[in-house]
Structures are given as structure tokens and as C-alpha cells.
Amino acid sequence: MTDCPNGLIRDQLPEYVHGVLAADAAARIDAHLDGCEDCRAEVALLGKARAAMALFTPKMDVASIAAALPAPRVAAPRVAAPRVAAPRVAAPRVAARRAPRRFAVSGVWQYAAAAALVLAVGSSALWLSAPERSAQRVADSSSTATVPGTAAALPMNAAVVAQSENGMTFGGGLSDLSLNDLQSLLGQMDSVRTLPSSDPSSMTPVLTVNEGGKSL
Amino acid sequence: MGVPHREADATVDLALIARWQGGDQRAASEIVERHAQALARFAASHGVRDAVDELVQDTFVRAFGSLESFRADSSLRTWLFTILKRLMLDRQRAERRGRNKVELEEDHAVQEFNALDGMVADEALTRVRQAVERLSPLQREVFTLRVTEGLPYVEIARIVESTEGACRVHYHNAMRAIKEYLSDD
Numbered sequence: 001m002t003d004c005p006n007g008l009i010r011d012q013l014p015e016y017v018h019g020v021l022a023a024d025a026a027a028r029i030d031a032h033l034d035g036c037e038d039c040r041a042e043v044a045l046l047g048k049a050r051a052a053m054a055l056f057t058p059k060m061d062v063a064s065i066a067a068a069l070p071a072p073r074v075a076a077p078r079v080a081a082p083r084v085a086a087p088r089v090a091a092p093r094v095a096a097r098r099a100p101r102r103f104a105v106s107g108v109w110q111y112a113a114a115a116a117l118v119l120a121v122g123s124s125a126l127w128l129s130a131p132e133r134s135a136q137r138v139a140d141s142s143s144t145a146t147v148p149g150t151a152a153a154l155p156m157n158a159a160v161v162a163q164s165e166n167g168m169t170f171g172g173g174l175s176d177l178s179l180n181d182l183q184s185l186l187g188q189m190d191s192v193r194t195l196p197s198s199d200p201s202s203m204t205p206v207l208t209v210n211e212g213g214k215s216l
Numbered sequence: 217m218g219v220p221h222r223e224a225d226a227t228v229d230l231a232l233i234a235r236w237q238g239g240d241q242r243a244a245s246e247i248v249e250r251h252a253q254a255l256a257r258f259a260a261s262h263g264v265r266d267a268v269d270e271l272v273q274d275t276f277v278r279a280f281g282s283l284e285s286f287r288a289d290s291s292l293r294t295w296l297f298t299i300l301k302r303l304m305l306d307r308q309r310a311e312r313r314g315r316n317k318v319e320l321e322e323d324h325a326v327q328e329f330n331a332l333d334g335m336v337a338d339e340a341l342t343r344v345r346q347a348v349e350r351l352s353p354l355q356r357e358v359f360t361l362r363v364t365e366g367l368p369y370v371e372i373a374r375i376v377e378s379t380e381g382a383c384r385v386h387y388h389n390a391m392r393a394i395k396e397y398l399s400d401d
Contacts, residue, residue, distance in 0.1 A: 010388075014363050015363045017363075017366070018366030020222065020366055045394070045395070049348060049359075049363045049364065050363060051341055053260065053345070053360065053363075054253075054257065055338075055341055055345075056345055057253065057257045057260040058256060058260075058268050058269060060248075060256050060268075060269060061247045061269065062245060062249045062252055064273070065248045065252060066270075066276075068277055069276060069277060069280045070239070070277070070280050070281050072236050072239055072240075072301075073237070089292050120229045166220040185384070
């Protein structure tokens with residue numbers, strides 16, 4: 001038995017045997033079969049294969065299979081019925097499950113985390129902006145932090161500006177700032193990294209001293 | 217192609233599912249009637265002999281237990297074939313763990329043949345069946361779904377978790393192998 005070189009026709013022969021081809025496609029197959037012995041032989045083989053598979057397959061007992069099936073889940077009546085009269089409908093084996101609770105509360109935790117983050121950033125900025133603390137921090141850092149230039153010789157009464165690595169500066173008091181300055185400060189706070197870096201040097205502030213001017 | 221025919225089948229299945237979900241238990245029987253024998257043929261093509269009815273019943277029990285998850289992007293029969301195939305794979309794994317069955321090599325899956333079958337069956341059909349049983353498992357799956365069920369390659373690819381092109385190649389290789397086996401007579 002050889003193969004017909006017309007692959008398109010051969011590809012459709014199983015559907016042709018099943019009678020599921022559209023009329024025009026079936027007509028094309030019919031016309032081809034008239035002149036192609038290979039395809040006629042293949043159609044006969046497909047028929048035998050179908051018959052063989054059916055012959056060696058046990059007959060299914062539809063009734064017993066249907067009896068083992070779960071009952072359909074029928075919507076409960078809206079009006080509450082007496083308990084004794086309530087229809088008992090067996091629940092399907094796979095019942096609908098509620099969404100896991102952790103997904104339901106995750107949004108709350110996200111809001112809480114965001115609020116905590118805002119509080120942490122805000123309180124840090126306020127703490128840093130307090131004049132006496134700012135001066136104290138700069139004085140303390142002169143002995144421990146790396147201070148470029150001559151900042152180590154810092155006079156205690158000098159106005160101090162602490163400039164972080166990303167260019168943000170701190171100093172003076174909030175009451176010294178105008179509305180525009182406050183808005184600018186809030187904008188810069190958005191860019192502050194609130195988590196400690198794995199590189200300690202990147203956390204070291206760069207300190208500059210501004211002689212008496214408003215610091216920002 | 218045969219799209220209208222399949223669409224009509226799908227429409228009937230969806231209507232039966234809706235009836236069953238509305239509380240009509242007879243619709244379940246009709247669904248079983250429509251697809252049980254096809255599932256049995258698929259199981260038999262895998263070499264399952266003794267527990268075909270059990271596998272088919274389990275397939276329907278699982279399907280009806282999760283019918284709400286059935287999406288009509290494939291036919292109900294294709295979905296049932298997919299469930300049956302998973303059940304057969306689970307069964308094969310369990311048998312391998314239990315060492316109760318001789319493992320079949322993927323490329324040499326020659327099924328043992330019950331000589332009694334040959335006595336009661338037409339000899340030509342018996343030879344064809346032997347030829348089919350000598351195919352590799354994947355070739356046999358594709359060939360069975362294509363020839364005995366008339367499924368298109370796209371649906372076969374979903375069931376056997378392959379591509380349409382690969383299924384087409386498996387089908388034609390299977391056909392060639394069967395012809396060669398039969399021509400050796």
C-alpha cells in the first residue's frame with residue numbers, strides 16, 4: 001500500500017470517513033477518490049481501524065455511570081422554608097471555595113504598610129530638621145562619619161546644612177521655610193531611600209556648611 | 217471542513233449541561249450516552265483492558281463534580297478526553313509504584329494481545345488492531361483520536377498536550393507504520 005502524494009486530501013480522509021466534512025469538501029474528496037487507488041485503500045483502512053477499535057472496546061453501562069454522578073447543585077429557594085420541608089440536594093463533590101482570607105486582608109496590610117512608611121519618613125524629616133538636633137547630629141557626625149573637606153572644624157554656632165547623597169538638604173527649622181520651600185521639601189522627600197543600603201558608604205551624608213544663610 | 221457538525225454537537229452538549237445544572241438528572245444520562253463509548257475506545261487504545269468502565273465512570277464523576285469549571289473553548293468531549301488521560305496517567309504511575317505492571321518502553325509499546333480476541337473477531341480487524349497496538353503511545357493516542365473519533369488536530373493537540381504540527385506528523389507516521397505492518401502479511 002503506497003501513499004498518495006496529495007497530502008491535503010489525505011489529511012482530510014479521517015473527517016471524510018466520519019462524514020463531518022462540509023458538502024463541498026466531501027465532493028472534492030469524492031472526485032479525488034474516483035481516480036486515486038491509494039486514497040481508496042486508505043479510506044478502507046480507516047474504516048477497518050474504526051471498526052477494530054469499536055469491536056475491541058467493552059460496551060459501557062450508561063445507567064450505572066449516570067447513577068454514580070453527583071447531583072446538580074440547584075439554587076436554594078429565596079423564601080426560607082421550614083426545615084423539615086426543605087429539599088435536600090446533595091452538594092457536588094467539588095464545592096465552591098471561598099477565596100483564601102489572606103488575599104482578602106492583603107489590601108489592608110498594604111495600606112497599613114504605606115501609612116507606616118509615610119510616618120517613618122515624615123518623623124525622620126522632622127527630627128532631622130529640628131535646629132538643635134541638626135546641629136548636634138552634625139557635631140556628633142564630625143567624629144564618626146566621613147566628612148569631606150574641612151567640615152570637621154565645625155563651629156557650634158554656625159548654621160548647618162546636612163546634604164544627603166541625593167542632593168536633599170536639611171537644616172534650620174520648618175517654621176523658617178516658605179510654602180514653596182515646604183512643597184519643594186516634600187517633593188524631595190519622595191526620593192529619599194527609606195531602607196538602609198547594603199553599602200554603608202552610600203548612607204554617609206555629605207555635610208556642607210552655609211554661613212548664616214537660610215538652609216535649603 | 218466539518219465545523220457546522222461540531223458546532224451542532226457542542227450546542228447540544230451545552231444545552232444538556234444547562235439542563236443538568238437546572239436540576240434535570242436525565243440530562244446527565246444523555247451526556248454519558250453521548251460520550252461514554254468514545255472515552256472507552258480511547259482508554260482501550262491505551263491498552264486498558266480490565267478497568268475501562270471504571271476509568272470512564274471516574275472520568276464522568278470528576279467532570280460532573282467540576283462542570284462549573286468547564287469553559288466552552290473546547291468541546292465537552294475534548295475536555296472529557298483530557299480528564300480521562302490524566303486519570304490514565306495517574307493510574308499508570310500508581311501501577312509503576314506498585315510494581316504490578318511491566319513498564320512499557322515509550323518507543324516499543326507492543327501491547328500483549330489476548331488470543332481469545334482473535335478467535336472471535338474478524339481476522340482483518342484483528343490485524344489492524346495489532347498494527348495499532350504496535351504504535352508508540354503518542355502515535356496511538358493521536359491515531360485513535362483522529363481515526364476513531366474524527367477529532368481535528370487542534371483538539372487532539374490539547375488532549376495530548378502537543379502542537380497541531382506534531383500531531384499531524386504523528387498521525388501520518390502512524391498511518392505509514394500500520395500500512396507497513398499490514399503489508400508484511
